[in-house]
Amino acid sequence: MPGKTLVLAEHRAGKIKSISWEAIGFGQKLAERLNQELKVVLIGKAIGDLAEEVSRRCGQEVLTLVNDHCETYTPEAYCHILSQVAQQETPFLFLMGHTYQAIDFAPKLATRLGRGFIPNCVDCQIDADRVVFVRQVFNGKINLQVGLKGEPPYFVSLQQGAFNAYEVQSRQSPRVVNLTIPLPDEVLKRKVLEIFQAAQGKVDLSQAEIIIAGGRGLGSKEKFQLILDLAEALGAAVGASRPVTDGGWLPKEHQIGSSGQTVTPKLYIACGISGAIQHLVGMMNSSCIVAINKDPNAPIFSVADYGIVGDVFKVLPVLIELAKEIRK
Amino acid sequence: MKILVCLKQVPEKDSRYKIDDLATWIREDDLVFETNESDVYALEEALRLKEKLGGEVGVLSLGEERALKTIKSGLAMGADRAFHLSDPAFQGSDAFVVATAIARAISGQNFDIIFTGVQSEDMAFAQTGTILAQLLGWPHATIVMEVNVSEGGKKARVKRELESNLFEVVEISLPAVLTIQSGINQPRYATLKGIMQAKKKEIRRFSAQDLGLESSQLGKTGSMVDHQKMFFPEKKKKTVILEGTPEEAARTLMERLRKEAKVL
Numbered sequence: 001m002p003g004k005t006l007v008l009a010e011h012r013a014g015k016i017k018s019i020s021w022e023a024i025g026f027g028q029k030l031a032e033r034l035n036q037e038l039k040v041v042l043i044g045k046a047i048g049d050l051a052e053e054v055s056r057r058c059g060q061e062v063l064t065l066v067n068d069h070c071e072t073y074t075p076e077a078y079c080h081i082l083s084q085v086a087q088q089e090t091p092f093l094f095l096m097g098h099t100y101q102a103i104d105f106a107p108k109l110a111t112r113l114g115r116g117f118i119p120n121c122v123d124c125q126i127d128a129d130r131v132v133f134v135r136q137v138f139n140g141k142i143n144l145q146v147g148l149k150g151e152p153p154y155f156v157s158l159q160q161g162a163f164n165a166y167e168v169q170s171r172q173s174p175r176v177v178n179l180t181i182p183l184p185d186e187v188l189k190r191k192v193l194e195i196f197q198a199a200q201g202k203v204d205l206s207q208a209e210i211i212i213a214g215g216r217g218l219g220s221k222e223k224f225q226l227i228l229d230l231a232e233a234l235g236a237a238v239g240a241s242r243p244v245t246d247g248g249w250l251p252k253e254h255q256i257g258s259s260g261q262t263v264t265p266k267l268y269i270a271c272g273i274s275g276a277i278q279h280l281v282g283m284m285n286s287s288c289i290v291a292i293n294k295d296p297n298a299p300i301f302s303v304a305d306y307g308i309v310g311d312v313f314k315v316l317p318v319l320i321e322l323a324k325e326i327r328k
Numbered sequence: 329m330k331i332l333v334c335l336k337q338v339p340e341k342d343s344r345y346k347i348d349d350l351a352t353w354i355r356e357d358d359l360v361f362e363t364n365e366s367d368v369y370a371l372e373e374a375l376r377l378k379e380k381l382g383g384e385v386g387v388l389s390l391g392e393e394r395a396l397k398t399i400k401s402g403l404a405m406g407a408d409r410a411f412h413l414s415d416p417a418f419q420g421s422d423a424f425v426v427a428t429a430i431a432r433a434i435s436g437q438n439f440d441i442i443f444t445g446v447q448s449e450d451m452a453f454a455q456t457g458t459i460l461a462q463l464l465g466w467p468h469a470t471i472v473m474e475v476n477v478s479e480g481g482k483k484a485r486v487k488r489e490l491e492s493n494l495f496e497v498v499e500i501s502l503p504a505v506l507t508i509q510s511g512i513n514q515p516r517y518a519t520l521k522g523i524m525q526a527k528k529k530e531i532r533r534f535s536a537q538d539l540g541l542e543s544s545q546l547g548k549t550g551s552m553v554d555h556q557k558m559f560f561p562e563k564k565k566k567t568v569i570l571e572g573t574p575e576e577a578a579r580t581l582m583e584r585l586r587k588e589a590k591v592l
């Protein structure tokens with residue numbers, strides 16, 4: 001399948017996102033298997049140095065789309081620019097990381113071009129004449145094999161961490177090519193008024209050695225006390241999944257995951273947490289992970305070193321007693 | 329302010345799944361269904377806007393007969409009327425087909441805002457709202473955590489969640505599609521009065537034919553991507569499952585964490 005693979009690299013504050021490096025690494029492998037050319041696409045305002053860096057590191061062509069209006073992202077500008085890129089470059093695959101930004105523009109872009117978008121893939125099988133992707137459905141409990149349909153380009157995003165085995169290779173053709181695509185007035189209508197970091201709360205979990213985290217399985221704010229008790233008995237910090245902070249059982253600062261904190265403690269005990277990918281990305285690099293869940297098929301067990309398939313309300317009280325004994 | 333909220337019915341979160349013989353869907357016999365989590369937050373946000381600015385809230389669900397439960401719970405929470413898009417030909421549709429059907433069903437209805445959830449818990453496309461916006465030629469904003477309507481209903485200022493505790497505030501013109509993130513508010517429960525009133529509210533039904541959609545535009549054939557088969561994922565990491573009663577398992581865990589993993 002000769003042709004071209006394009007990889008969109010996302011950046012913030014002058015740095016390429018790690019998920020985009022994963023996409024480039026995997027893109028290189030895929031392009032090699034399919035005998036295709038690979039280009040990395042970068043959009044932004046002052047991105048000259050960044051483009052040089054990417055091109056040097058992967059030794060491939062970087063296509064830059066420099067535009068004053070692209071200092072901050074808007075879906076309108078990205079879709080305008082990328083649909084022109086797709087028309088000029090006629091790629092086979094258009095790969096990107098599954099980020100908040102991809103969720104925001106990729107479905108619009110694909111639809112505008114009359115194509116589909118396969119989101120958040122965790123695996124890919126490549127044969128000489130066939131490429132199929134795998135994505136997760138039903139809260140991560142089932143995988144779905146998805147094939148490409150219709151004419152290229154095919155838009156695909158990759159789940160964070162799923163393709164990190166493909167390290168970026170240093171190929172022999174570094175090059176930066178600048179494409180200019182003017183933006184018509186109607187795509188400049190959206191105003192980004194501000195971008196800000198949520199106030200850093202009092203809770204910094206990034207330095208914690210032990211974290212006891214609870215999820216929706218704890219059932220209520222009152223019953224969540226068990227998590228606080230175990231944490232206290234072990235001198236540990238308290239973490240939570242999103243429904244816990246959404247429901248006001250704990251302040252937002254305790255949330256772990258893609259929209260919360262990223263933690264890497266020595267020990268992470270996840271209680272009544274199913275293990276959605278948005279939670280896993282925040283804790284899966286912890287050294288030792290324990291999962292306590294009544295559902296043996298909960299995805300949390302796929303990252304756990306130790307697991308107890310059982311009821312948190314029966315297991316936690318025993319753990320609290322034992323922890324108190326150890327401490328004495 | 330006329331607001332539409334898209335509600336999808338999905339299996340309850342704790343469901344245990346079986347895959348059907350064709351491996352294209354799950355077996356639904358033993359499952360219990362509920363309204364997709366972020367959609368409930370979306371409906372609450374719509375009801376609050378209505379309470380502030382006046383107007384009406386419609387709810388829409390595409391799904392089989394059982395989706396009526398989701399529609400009725402939306403009406404009981406306080407929505408004024410409903411659209412039910414139901415046809416066997418919708419089976420196996422991707423987000424593009426669903427968005428196309430929704431766009432057809434509401435054409436001429438003059439909604440100012442359409443709310444969807446960020447993503448469905450079953451198919452997890454995270455696309456239906458955005459595709460709908462593109463089909464309608466409207467702007468959109470995803471992963472929304474705050475909505476303020478301004479300029480007499482012509483614009484909205486919305487706060488979007490970005491990664492790692494970053495947020496963005498954007499101003500977009502209405503009509504627009506907003507995909508609502510969980511946690512934006514605390515959804516209300518339906519009251520007994522609400523449940524009684526819901527019985528009198530209008531539910532308009534649409535078949536594929538009513539929407540002018542042919543079988544080639546629907547289901548697997550009409551989809552933009554090729555959903556081939558479902559299967560259970562293989563475990564990648566070796567998890568040591570600690571057996572026994574809760575008491576025994578807890579004891580073994582403490583032992584192992586101290587002596588084997590040496591983390592306590």
Ligand SMILES: Cc1cc2nc3c(=O)[nH]c(=O)nc-3n(C[C@H](O)[C@H](O)[C@H](O)COP(=O)(O)OP(=O)(O)OC[C@H]3O[C@@H](n4cnc5c(N)ncnc54)[C@H](O)[C@@H]3O)c2cc1C
Pocket residue numbers: 214215216217218240241242243244255256257258259260271272273274275276277278279282292293294295298310311312313341342446447471
């Ligand atoms: C854009 C986006 C960003 C997100 N960001 C985050 C994030 O940063 N962090 C985050 O955590 N989530 C995030 N989410 C939400 C995520 O997708 C999941 O919905 C969430 O992580 C689920 O939380 P949970 O595991 O506590 O709840 P559930 O998925 O409902 O799981 C509860 C678990 O508890 C178990 N359980 C129930 N009762 C018991 C019992 N008595 N004993 C033992 N086990 C029991 C059940 O078997 C189940 O596995 C995000 C989602 C989106 C779309």
Ligand SMILES: Nc1ncnc2c1ncn2[C@@H]1O[C@H](COP(=O)(O)O)[C@@H](O)[C@H]1O
Pocket residue numbers: 334335336337364366367388389390391423426443444445446447448449451452453454455456457
């Ligand atoms: N069949 C459906 N009926 C009503 N709304 C839907 C349907 N499918 C998707 N949606 C809406 O689109 C959102 C995103 O779904 P998805 O694109 O499947 O992740 C959901 O949260 C719903 O608000």
